[in-house]
Amino acid sequence: MSDKTSAVAASPSGDPWLLTPGPLTTSVATKEAMLHDFGSRDKKFIEINRRVRSSLLSIINGQDDFVCVPLQGSGTFSVEAMLGTLVPQDGKLLILVNGAYGHRMAKICSYYGRAHDVMEYPEDQPVSISDLDARLNEDKAVTHVAVIHCETTSGVLNPIAGVAEVVEKHGRSLLIDSMSAFGALPVDASKIRYDAVAASSNKCLEGVPGMGFVLIRRTALEKSKGNAPSLVLDLYDQWVQMEKTDQWRFTPPTHCIVAFEQAIREYEAEGGVDGRGGRYASNCKILVDGMRALGFETLLPDHLQAPIIVTFHKPTDPKFDFQNFYDRLAERGYLIYPGKLTVADSFRVGCIGRMGNDDIRDALVVIKETLSEMGVENCAPAAA
The missing domain is CATH 3.90.1150.10 (Aspartate Aminotransferase, domain 1)
Structure with missing residues (x-):
């Protein structure tokens, strides 16, 4: 000291x-990247957007099976989009809760009228893998399970690898909110089975606020057409548009994305x-x-x-x-x-x-x- x-x-x-x-202290170079203006349909910006999406897939070793769908707004926008897009109207989500962000998922489901249940634990305890195993044995109606990677209400780390193993054993779909951990703690898709992970630009990747993203198993996203109860939060429609044109459906946060590319460069250089x-x-x-x-x-x-x-x-x-x-x-x-x-x-x-x-x-x-x-x-x- x-x-x-x-x-x-x-x-x-x-x-x-x-x-x-988050938001976090960012590097001078990341801040300086925002001093320039880009047209959202300009070739240079489109290339930046493409590189950012590819880099995010590399972090999870998901280049072969996953796609990256970025979205304007805070991380909660992306979590809401993930739930609304991937949990169908006739599905049921089981949410593992040990803090405020699990409760927020339940509130989203209530707004959308999606069937859901909660398994709740104290804020100073991780979620239980054995409880989850028993619950999925009992409740065959559950189609999806959602878990917070690091619950920043307390700072507790949840055992996502164990959760993923149980969910896969029961043939259900796992959705991970890795907002506060993505980039610092592994969510390697070649080792952990899940269908989607949501995160944002302004956490451990040290970008600035303004966008989130969801990395989604392609086969899961392809089946989600028509699920989303929201136009702007429809990840399937956002993905289709980007695949066709390399452009966002609505005005992208250009300065945030350019800064994010710089932040990702620094992240890669750090190891x-x-x-x-x-x-x-x-x-x-x-x-x-x-x-x-x-x-x-x-x-x-x-x-x-x-x-x-x-x-x-x-x-x-x-x-x-x-x-x-x-x-x-x-x-x-x-x-x-x-x-x-x-x-x-x-x-x-x-x-x-x-x-x-x-x-x-x-x-x-x-x-x-x-x-x-x-x-x-x-x-x-x-x-x-």
Whole structure:
């Protein structure tokens, strides 16, 4: 850990460090890519779009069996499009829930009138493979299963390989929301059987917000014509248009896509999943070790903690006030996240984005100084 940091820390572009699950701190080169304008039907932009789609398929080793369908909007747009397009009106979705994003899937299904059930677990626990096996044995009406790869409500990592094995055994279709993990944790389609995985530009691939994408098994997408209850979120129609013309149906987020291509170049140069995931894992360990040294306790044990965002119990010291803590860190150039749990008072600190080990160490120095300024002496949570 550094001995000192500047009074106000800043990323290389002069912006605060975003210790969040996304949007994230991005590289200067990624930001600079947005300084140019592109026509959505121009040949140069069409080539960029083609390269981005191909690169995303390479990340999952899915070039032979999968297609990439990008979509305007946040990651939730793509998750909603995935569910609406791939779960037919006479289908039934079983959603594995251990946080807010699983509940969001259920809400989408309610809006669309899609039959669905929920298997719910505490926010600090992974979903159960054995429970899923038993449920699929019992409920033959389930056609699709949905799971969150890394549930950022808590930071818990779900066992998607085991889930995939059970779903395949029962002959059902698996849909994965890998929004907060894609690019840092493997979803290799040659090793894990699933029909679709959804993610977005502004998470572990370190692009800017504005688009999501769904990587879909071609045979599953070909069967989905007419399923979508939405025009703009119809992934089948979007795919058909792109295959015919290499163009988006509606105005694409051109600046976001150009920046995304630059971000993907940097991702590949870092070593792909192994390189990016390795840096994040190192960031996470430094963060967790440093916070524990200050007296904080993590919500999750290390074996359940994904290297994306870490949930810490709020101290019971009466001088600790989260909003004061947050505001002081923000004034020093670090933005963290409030908690989103029902099981415990907490706050969250992200370890992803364009920052390295020394940047995390500097953040820990500022956190220590901030606690001292607030007069907080005991960072332990209430006894369980």
